[in-house]
Amino acid sequence: MKIIELFQGISTMFQQEPKVVILRVVLIFLGFLLVYLGKKGTLEPLIMIPMGLGMSAVNAGVLFMENNQIANLIINPLLTTTDDLMKYMQINFLQPIYTLTFSNGLIACLVFMGIGILCDIGYVLAHPFISMTIALFAELGTIATFPIAKLMGLSDGAAAAASIIGGADGPMVLFAALKLAPEYFVPISIVAYLYLSLTYGGYPYLIKLLIPKEIRGQVIVDKKPKHNITSSEKLIFAVIANALLCLLFPVAAPLFLSFFIGIVIRESEISKYVKLIEDGFLYFATFFLGLMLGVLCDASTLLNPVVLKLLVLGIVALTLSGIGGILGGYVIYLLRGKNFNPVVGIAGVSCVPSTAKVAQKEVQKVNKCAFILDYALGANICGVITTAILTAIYVTLLQ
Secondary structure (H helix, E strand, O other): OOHHHHOHHHHHHOOOOHHHHHHHHHHHHHHHHHHHHHHHOOOOHHHHHHHHHHHHHHHHOOEEOHHHOEEOOOOOOOOOOHHHHHHHOOOOOOHHHHHHHHOOOHHHHHHHHHHHHHOOOHHHHHOHHHHHHHHHHOOHHHHHHHHHHHHOOOOHHHHHHHHHHHHOOHHHHHHHHHHHOHHHHHHHHHHHHHHHHHHHHHHHHHHHHHOOHHHHOOOOOOOOOOOOOOHHHHHHHHHHHHHHHHHHOHHHHHHHHHHHHHHHHHHHOOHHHHHHHHHHHHHHHHHHHHHHHHHOOOHHHHOOOHHHHHHHHHHHHHHHHHHHHHHHHHHHHHHOOOOOOHHHHHHHOOOOOHHHHHHHHHHHHHOOOOOOHHHHHHHHHHHHHHHHHHHHHHHHHHO
8 A cells, every 4th residue: 555545635635636626725724714713703703613624624534435436524415315315324424414404494493593582672673664674775685686696697596595695694595595596505505604704894894985984973862762662562573573474474484483482582581491592502503504614615516616606696795785784774864864873774784793783883983972782783683584584585486
């Protein structure tokens, strides 16, 4: 045996096409970079640290399997037959997690339960018109990207799934891709989560570009006394909204149910369930989501030419949604006689609670006395709902 054959990861480098080898090396080092940026806090560490480690491992750990086939012992996302699924679930250590939680949308629903636990629906009930108006404007990317994707040659399903990236809601993208474009589920999911982490870094520049400094520091004066939204009111709203949305859009019922069950448990103050979902389900789902997205970044899988189109469409969708949200903020600013801060608009892009935090942070850089987080969180939570509705509409019309 040649010594190089003992180290199969190196040996497989010499057996693959140069472009695959180059991409493998690039992805190994990109994985290192994601771990570093996650640790530094530049990117979301809960997702990016396991994702970066998985990405570097799957591209380094390529070996020869039966019939001299080049593969890995981590995961094979492209299996289609029942026999292959049963076989590889006994071989690849992450195959059961992928097959039993990713390919049926369970992981997205678990994350949505966690999001529901974290969301205070009272912010929506306190400012319903403002929240919903901004959230609707912030869907510009999920709507306008669809015809652009069609012009770039994508199928209806793939175009719709790529457009949902504009909602900046990872679980929704997973759900849409599985339903509408399962053949592109891997690249769409990877592109979506890579870009969602960049909303921290990109949206502040968009805010500064579109909103003058003097307006960014605007203090919102509440002329009417605030009504204290009770837990009972929040509970009633969540129960009715869940039933109504499931009735209107049954294809997205798993997402609506998961989201509102988190809200209902939060407002019911069932502490054991709150702890189970927040500390158990949410962190379990987030960890395996990051790790799984990393190991799905196999060089041979990502060489699909569609990936480049998805990279472009992801940027377009998120940029348009950010612009749309800010336009919505300006609409409310004008309707309220300039007694509003249009920076709130960026929070209509439903990356909960990241975009709301971005909005508050950018405002306080200009005026430390300006507090907009309650309006931003209302728009943020409404953004989750409007993105789910648009996902349901796409799935209903195209599936």
